[in-house]
Amino acid sequence: MDHEHNHDACIEQALSSADEICARRGVRLTPMRRKVLERIWQSHEAIKAYDLIGQLSSADRTVKPPTVYRALDFLLEQGLIHRIESLNGFVGCDRPQKAHQSQLFICRDCGHVSECGDEGIRRALDREAARQGFHTEARIVEVRGLCARCQDRAAHA
Amino acid sequence: MDHEHNHDACIEQALSSADEICARRGVRLTPMRRKVLERIWQSHEAIKAYDLIGQLSSADRTVKPPTVYRALDFLLEQGLIHRIESLNGFVGCDRPQKAHQSQLFICRDCGHVSECGDEGIRRALDREAARQGFHTEARIVEVRGLCARCQDRAAHA
DNA sequence: GAGAGAGATGTTATAACATAACATTCCTTA
Protein backbone atom coordinates (compact mmCIF):
# COMPACT_ATOMS: atom_id res chain seq x y z
CA MET A 1 0.00 0.00 0.00
CA ASP A 2 0.92 3.52 -0.61
CA HIS A 3 0.97 7.09 0.49
CA GLU A 4 -2.53 7.30 1.91
CA HIS A 5 -4.81 7.06 -1.04
CA ASN A 6 -7.89 5.00 -1.55
CA HIS A 7 -6.18 1.98 -2.90
CA ASP A 8 -9.35 0.01 -3.61
CA ALA A 9 -10.46 2.78 -5.89
CA CYS A 10 -7.05 2.78 -7.43
CA ILE A 11 -7.31 -0.91 -8.28
CA GLU A 12 -10.80 -0.58 -9.59
CA GLN A 13 -9.84 2.33 -11.75
CA ALA A 14 -6.90 0.41 -13.18
CA LEU A 15 -9.04 -2.59 -14.00
CA SER A 16 -11.86 -0.73 -15.62
CA SER A 17 -9.39 1.31 -17.57
CA ALA A 18 -7.81 -1.95 -18.74
CA ASP A 19 -11.23 -3.31 -19.73
CA GLU A 20 -11.89 -0.26 -21.80
CA ILE A 21 -8.50 -0.22 -23.49
CA CYS A 22 -8.68 -3.89 -24.41
CA ALA A 23 -12.22 -3.53 -25.72
CA ARG A 24 -11.19 -0.60 -27.87
CA ARG A 25 -8.23 -2.51 -29.25
CA GLY A 26 -10.20 -5.67 -29.86
CA VAL A 27 -7.97 -7.79 -27.63
CA ARG A 28 -9.24 -10.02 -24.85
CA LEU A 29 -8.67 -9.30 -21.19
CA THR A 30 -9.50 -12.89 -20.26
CA PRO A 31 -10.27 -13.93 -16.67
CA MET A 32 -6.72 -15.15 -16.12
CA ARG A 33 -5.17 -11.99 -17.51
CA ARG A 34 -7.50 -9.86 -15.47
CA LYS A 35 -6.75 -11.79 -12.28
CA VAL A 36 -3.03 -11.34 -12.85
CA LEU A 37 -3.49 -7.63 -13.45
CA GLU A 38 -5.60 -7.34 -10.33
CA ARG A 39 -2.94 -9.04 -8.22
CA ILE A 40 -0.26 -6.79 -9.59
CA TRP A 41 -2.35 -3.80 -8.61
CA GLN A 42 -2.72 -4.95 -5.01
CA SER A 43 0.21 -2.70 -4.22
CA HIS A 44 2.48 -0.13 -5.78
CA GLU A 45 5.45 -2.36 -5.15
CA ALA A 46 6.99 -4.68 -7.67
CA ILE A 47 5.64 -8.20 -7.57
CA LYS A 48 7.47 -11.23 -8.88
CA ALA A 49 6.15 -13.82 -11.27
CA TYR A 50 6.50 -16.65 -8.79
CA ASP A 51 4.69 -14.68 -6.11
CA LEU A 52 1.82 -14.30 -8.54
CA ILE A 53 1.95 -18.03 -9.19
CA GLY A 54 1.71 -18.66 -5.46
CA GLN A 55 -1.13 -16.24 -4.95
CA LEU A 56 -3.15 -17.55 -7.84
CA SER A 57 -2.70 -21.16 -6.83
CA SER A 58 -4.78 -22.97 -4.24
CA ALA A 59 -4.74 -26.40 -2.65
CA ASP A 60 -6.73 -27.93 -5.47
CA ARG A 61 -5.36 -25.98 -8.36
CA THR A 62 -1.80 -24.87 -8.97
CA VAL A 63 -1.19 -22.33 -11.63
CA LYS A 64 1.88 -23.16 -13.69
CA PRO A 65 4.63 -20.73 -14.66
CA PRO A 66 3.81 -20.53 -18.37
CA THR A 67 0.25 -19.51 -17.56
CA VAL A 68 1.40 -16.54 -15.56
CA TYR A 69 4.24 -15.61 -17.89
CA ARG A 70 1.84 -15.60 -20.81
CA ALA A 71 -0.54 -13.32 -18.99
CA LEU A 72 2.38 -11.05 -18.10
CA ASP A 73 3.50 -10.98 -21.73
CA PHE A 74 0.05 -9.93 -22.80
CA LEU A 75 -0.16 -7.19 -20.18
CA LEU A 76 3.28 -5.93 -21.15
CA GLU A 77 2.39 -5.86 -24.83
CA GLN A 78 -0.71 -3.86 -24.08
CA GLY A 79 1.27 -1.49 -21.92
CA LEU A 80 -0.86 -2.26 -18.87
CA ILE A 81 2.12 -3.14 -16.69
CA HIS A 82 5.83 -2.47 -16.56
CA ARG A 83 8.62 -4.91 -16.04
CA ILE A 84 11.33 -3.78 -13.65
CA GLU A 85 14.51 -5.24 -15.01
CA SER A 86 16.62 -4.59 -11.97
CA LEU A 87 14.15 -6.44 -9.75
CA ASN A 88 12.71 -9.09 -12.05
CA GLY A 89 9.37 -7.75 -10.98
CA PHE A 90 6.26 -6.13 -12.34
CA VAL A 91 4.11 -3.12 -11.48
CA GLY A 92 0.90 -1.72 -12.87
CA CYS A 93 1.21 1.11 -15.33
CA ASP A 94 -0.22 4.43 -14.25
CA ARG A 95 -1.03 5.78 -17.65
CA PRO A 96 -1.83 2.87 -19.91
CA GLN A 97 -3.73 5.11 -22.32
CA LYS A 98 -0.78 6.61 -24.08
CA ALA A 99 2.26 4.69 -25.14
CA HIS A 100 5.04 6.12 -23.07
CA GLN A 101 8.44 5.27 -21.80
CA SER A 102 8.57 4.19 -18.22
CA GLN A 103 10.86 6.03 -15.92
CA LEU A 104 10.61 4.25 -12.63
CA PHE A 105 11.73 5.48 -9.23
CA ILE A 106 12.10 2.55 -6.87
CA CYS A 107 12.46 2.92 -3.11
CA ARG A 108 14.86 0.40 -1.63
CA ASP A 109 13.19 0.65 1.76
CA CYS A 110 9.43 0.44 1.21
CA GLY A 111 9.60 -0.89 -2.32
CA HIS A 112 7.27 1.74 -3.67
CA VAL A 113 7.59 2.30 -7.40
CA SER A 114 6.58 5.59 -8.91
CA GLU A 115 6.41 6.32 -12.55
CA CYS A 116 7.02 9.49 -14.43
CA GLY A 117 6.91 10.53 -18.05
CA ASP A 118 9.33 13.38 -17.99
CA GLU A 119 10.02 14.86 -21.39
CA GLY A 120 13.39 16.20 -20.32
CA ILE A 121 14.72 12.73 -19.64
CA ARG A 122 13.42 11.48 -22.90
CA ARG A 123 14.89 14.37 -24.81
CA ALA A 124 18.28 13.94 -23.18
CA LEU A 125 18.32 10.27 -24.18
CA ASP A 126 17.22 11.08 -27.70
CA ARG A 127 19.89 13.73 -28.04
CA GLU A 128 22.61 11.28 -27.10
CA ALA A 129 21.12 8.64 -29.39
CA ALA A 130 21.13 11.12 -32.27
CA ARG A 131 24.76 11.97 -31.58
CA GLN A 132 25.65 8.28 -31.91
CA GLY A 133 23.35 7.69 -34.86
CA PHE A 134 21.57 5.15 -32.69
CA HIS A 135 17.98 4.26 -33.52
CA THR A 136 16.12 3.91 -30.25
CA GLU A 137 13.45 1.25 -29.88
CA ALA A 138 13.06 1.11 -26.11
CA ARG A 139 14.31 3.02 -23.12
CA ILE A 140 14.81 1.44 -19.74
CA VAL A 141 15.19 3.94 -16.93
CA GLU A 142 15.17 2.73 -13.34
CA VAL A 143 16.29 4.94 -10.51
CA ARG A 144 17.04 3.26 -7.19
CA GLY A 145 17.10 5.09 -3.89
CA LEU A 146 14.92 6.29 -1.03
CA CYS A 147 11.51 7.85 -1.46
CA ALA A 148 10.65 11.07 0.38
CA ARG A 149 8.52 9.26 2.91
CA CYS A 150 11.24 6.78 3.84
CA GLN A 151 13.78 9.57 4.19
CA ASP A 152 11.43 11.26 6.66
CA ARG A 153 10.93 8.07 8.54
CA ALA A 154 14.69 7.54 8.78
CA ALA A 155 15.22 11.10 9.96
CA HIS A 156 12.72 10.68 12.82
CA ALA A 157 14.04 7.33 13.99
CA MET B 1 34.32 -7.37 -32.04
CA ASP B 2 33.64 -3.86 -32.89
CA HIS B 3 33.80 -0.98 -35.27
CA GLU B 4 37.29 -1.55 -36.63
CA HIS B 5 39.59 -0.68 -33.85
CA ASN B 6 42.60 -2.52 -32.55
CA HIS B 7 40.77 -4.69 -30.15
CA ASP B 8 43.84 -6.40 -28.72
CA ALA B 9 45.12 -3.02 -27.70
CA CYS B 10 41.73 -2.25 -26.28
CA ILE B 11 41.81 -5.34 -24.07
CA GLU B 12 45.34 -4.71 -22.97
CA GLN B 13 44.57 -1.14 -22.11
CA ALA B 14 41.55 -2.20 -20.07
CA LEU B 15 43.54 -4.76 -18.14
CA SER B 16 46.48 -2.56 -17.35
CA SER B 17 44.14 0.19 -16.36
CA ALA B 18 42.42 -2.28 -14.02
CA ASP B 19 45.78 -3.34 -12.58
CA GLU B 20 46.63 0.23 -11.84
CA ILE B 21 43.28 1.10 -10.31
CA CYS B 22 43.28 -1.93 -8.04
CA ALA B 23 46.85 -1.28 -6.94
CA ARG B 24 45.99 2.29 -6.11
CA ARG B 25 42.96 1.23 -4.11
CA GLY B 26 44.78 -1.56 -2.31
CA VAL B 27 42.43 -4.25 -3.58
CA ARG B 28 43.54 -7.44 -5.27
CA LEU B 29 42.95 -8.15 -8.93
CA THR B 30 43.61 -11.86 -8.42
CA PRO B 31 44.27 -14.24 -11.32
CA MET B 32 40.66 -15.39 -11.35
CA ARG B 33 39.28 -11.87 -11.31
CA ARG B 34 41.69 -10.81 -13.99
CA LYS B 35 40.79 -13.79 -16.18
CA VAL B 36 37.12 -12.97 -15.86
CA LEU B 37 37.75 -9.34 -16.73
CA GLU B 38 39.84 -10.38 -19.71
CA ARG B 39 37.07 -12.63 -21.01
CA ILE B 40 34.53 -9.89 -20.63
CA TRP B 41 36.73 -7.61 -22.67
CA GLN B 42 37.00 -10.09 -25.55
CA SER B 43 34.18 -8.17 -27.15
CA HIS B 44 32.06 -5.11 -26.73
CA GLU B 45 28.98 -7.25 -26.46
CA ALA B 46 27.36 -8.34 -23.25
CA ILE B 47 28.53 -11.69 -21.99
CA LYS B 48 26.57 -13.86 -19.62
CA ALA B 49 27.78 -15.42 -16.40
CA TYR B 50 27.28 -18.97 -17.62
CA ASP B 51 29.15 -18.26 -20.83
CA LEU B 52 32.06 -17.11 -18.71
CA ILE B 53 31.76 -20.29 -16.66
CA GLY B 54 31.90 -22.33 -19.86
CA GLN B 55 34.85 -20.42 -21.26
CA LEU B 56 36.86 -20.63 -18.08
CA SER B 57 36.23 -24.33 -17.62
CA SER B 58 38.19 -27.07 -19.31
CA ALA B 59 37.99 -30.85 -19.48
CA ASP B 60 39.92 -31.27 -16.27
CA ARG B 61 38.69 -28.29 -14.34
CA THR B 62 35.22 -26.88 -14.22
CA VAL B 63 34.73 -23.47 -12.74
CA LYS B 64 31.66 -23.28 -10.54
CA PRO B 65 29.03 -20.54 -10.60
CA PRO B 66 29.94 -18.99 -7.24
CA THR B 67 33.52 -18.52 -8.38
CA VAL B 68 32.48 -16.50 -11.37
CA TYR B 69 29.72 -14.60 -9.60
CA ARG B 70 32.16 -13.58 -6.89
CA ALA B 71 34.62 -12.30 -9.44
CA LEU B 72 31.80 -10.41 -11.15
CA ASP B 73 30.74 -8.89 -7.83
CA PHE B 74 34.25 -7.69 -7.23
CA LEU B 75 34.56 -6.17 -10.70
CA LEU B 76 31.19 -4.47 -10.32
CA GLU B 77 32.14 -3.02 -6.93
CA GLN B 78 35.33 -1.64 -8.39
CA GLY B 79 33.42 -0.18 -11.31
CA LEU B 80 35.47 -2.17 -13.81
CA ILE B 81 32.42 -3.67 -15.49
CA HIS B 82 28.74 -2.92 -15.88
CA ARG B 83 25.83 -5.24 -15.42
CA ILE B 84 23.15 -4.99 -18.09
CA GLU B 85 19.90 -5.66 -16.28
CA SER B 86 17.79 -6.14 -19.36
CA LEU B 87 20.14 -8.81 -20.68
CA ASN B 88 21.50 -10.45 -17.54
CA GLY B 89 24.88 -9.77 -19.01
CA PHE B 90 28.07 -7.90 -18.38
CA VAL B 91 30.36 -5.56 -20.32
CA GLY B 92 33.64 -3.89 -19.57
CA CYS B 93 33.51 -0.34 -18.37
CA ASP B 94 35.09 2.24 -20.66
CA ARG B 95 36.04 4.76 -18.03
CA PRO B 96 36.72 2.89 -14.82
CA GLN B 97 38.76 5.79 -13.43
CA LYS B 98 35.92 8.00 -12.40
CA ALA B 99 32.81 6.78 -10.71
CA HIS B 100 30.06 7.45 -13.17
CA GLN B 101 26.62 6.33 -14.02
CA SER B 102 26.35 3.96 -16.91
CA GLN B 103 24.13 4.90 -19.75
CA LEU B 104 24.25 1.99 -22.11
CA PHE B 105 23.15 1.87 -25.72
CA ILE B 106 22.61 -1.72 -26.79
CA CYS B 107 22.21 -2.81 -30.39
CA ARG B 108 19.67 -5.59 -30.81
CA ASP B 109 21.30 -6.73 -34.03
CA CYS B 110 25.05 -6.91 -33.44
CA GLY B 111 24.87 -6.76 -29.66
CA HIS B 112 27.34 -3.94 -29.42
CA VAL B 113 27.09 -1.97 -26.19
CA SER B 114 28.30 1.59 -26.05
CA GLU B 115 28.53 3.65 -22.97
CA CYS B 116 28.11 7.33 -22.45
CA GLY B 117 28.34 9.65 -19.50
CA ASP B 118 26.04 12.38 -20.65
CA GLU B 119 25.48 15.09 -18.09
CA GLY B 120 22.17 16.11 -19.62
CA ILE B 121 20.66 12.71 -18.94
CA ARG B 122 21.92 12.73 -15.42
CA ARG B 123 20.63 16.22 -14.79
CA ALA B 124 17.20 15.38 -16.16
CA LEU B 125 16.98 12.38 -13.83
CA ASP B 126 18.15 14.43 -10.88
CA ARG B 127 15.63 17.14 -11.63
CA GLU B 128 12.77 14.66 -11.58
CA ALA B 129 14.13 13.03 -8.42
CA ALA B 130 14.28 16.42 -6.73
CA ARG B 131 10.69 17.12 -7.76
CA GLN B 132 9.60 13.89 -6.03
CA GLY B 133 11.90 14.37 -3.05
CA PHE B 134 13.52 11.11 -4.05
CA HIS B 135 17.08 10.44 -2.89
CA THR B 136 18.89 8.75 -5.77
CA GLU B 137 21.40 6.03 -5.05
CA ALA B 138 21.77 4.42 -8.46
CA ARG B 139 20.61 5.09 -11.98
CA ILE B 140 20.00 2.37 -14.51
CA VAL B 141 19.71 3.57 -18.06
CA GLU B 142 19.63 1.09 -20.90
CA VAL B 143 18.60 2.10 -24.39
CA ARG B 144 17.72 -0.70 -26.80
CA GLY B 145 17.69 -0.26 -30.54
CA LEU B 146 19.89 -0.37 -33.63
CA CYS B 147 23.38 1.06 -33.81
CA ALA B 148 24.38 3.27 -36.75
CA ARG B 149 26.38 0.51 -38.37
CA CYS B 150 23.52 -1.99 -38.30
CA GLN B 151 21.12 0.58 -39.71
CA ASP B 152 23.50 1.05 -42.63
CA ARG B 153 23.81 -2.65 -43.13
CA ALA B 154 20.02 -3.04 -43.13
CA ALA B 155 19.65 -0.19 -45.64
CA HIS B 156 22.07 -1.83 -48.11
CA ALA B 157 20.57 -5.30 -47.86
C1' DG C 1 -25.45 -27.64 -35.33
C1' DA C 2 -20.91 -29.82 -37.23
C1' DG C 3 -16.48 -28.70 -38.44
C1' DA C 4 -12.49 -25.58 -39.18
C1' DG C 5 -9.33 -22.44 -37.36
C1' DA C 6 -7.54 -19.19 -34.19
C1' DG C 7 -6.52 -17.97 -29.78
C1' DA C 8 -6.02 -19.12 -25.00
C1' DT C 9 -4.78 -22.18 -21.44
C1' DG C 10 -3.00 -26.59 -19.38
C1' DT C 11 0.97 -29.76 -18.66
C1' DT C 12 5.51 -31.64 -18.50
C1' DA C 13 9.99 -30.91 -18.52
C1' DT C 14 13.99 -28.35 -18.46
C1' DA C 15 16.88 -24.27 -19.35
C1' DA C 16 19.00 -20.18 -17.52
C1' DC C 17 20.35 -17.26 -13.74
C1' DA C 18 21.95 -16.79 -8.94
C1' DT C 19 23.18 -17.64 -4.05
C1' DA C 20 23.52 -19.99 0.76
C1' DA C 21 26.46 -22.47 3.59
C1' DC C 22 30.45 -24.51 4.74
C1' DA C 23 35.38 -26.36 3.66
C1' DT C 24 39.86 -25.28 2.15
C1' DT C 25 43.67 -22.67 0.57
C1' DC C 26 46.51 -18.75 0.22
C1' DC C 27 48.57 -14.43 1.67
C1' DT C 28 49.97 -11.15 4.85
C1' DT C 29 51.82 -9.65 8.97
C1' DA C 30 52.92 -9.63 13.62
Place this chain on the structure above:
DNA sequence: TAAGGAATGTTATGTTATAACATCTCTCTC
Protein backbone atom coordinates in the same frame (compact mmCIF):
# COMPACT_ATOMS: atom_id res chain seq x y z
C1' DT D 1 55.64 -19.54 12.04
C1' DA D 2 51.14 -19.14 13.81
C1' DA D 3 46.96 -16.36 13.48
C1' DG D 4 43.58 -14.12 10.89
C1' DG D 5 41.52 -12.39 6.97
C1' DA D 6 40.61 -12.72 2.14
C1' DA D 7 39.84 -15.56 -1.71
C1' DT D 8 38.49 -19.70 -3.77
C1' DG D 9 36.49 -24.42 -3.96
C1' DT D 10 32.41 -27.42 -3.34
C1' DT D 11 27.80 -29.04 -2.70
C1' DA D 12 23.40 -28.13 -2.92
C1' DT D 13 19.56 -25.58 -3.91
C1' DG D 14 16.78 -21.46 -4.81
C1' DT D 15 14.86 -18.41 -8.33
C1' DT D 16 13.48 -16.92 -12.88
C1' DA D 17 11.91 -18.20 -17.48
C1' DT D 18 10.72 -20.89 -21.64
C1' DA D 19 10.23 -24.90 -25.12
C1' DA D 20 7.18 -28.15 -26.82
C1' DC D 21 3.10 -30.23 -27.21
C1' DA D 22 -1.87 -31.28 -25.64
C1' DT D 23 -6.34 -29.56 -24.83
C1' DC D 24 -9.97 -26.50 -24.58
C1' DT D 25 -13.05 -22.75 -26.09
C1' DC D 26 -14.91 -19.52 -28.87
C1' DT D 27 -16.47 -17.80 -33.16
C1' DC D 28 -17.52 -18.07 -37.77
C1' DT D 29 -19.15 -20.50 -41.71
C1' DC D 30 -21.51 -23.65 -44.18
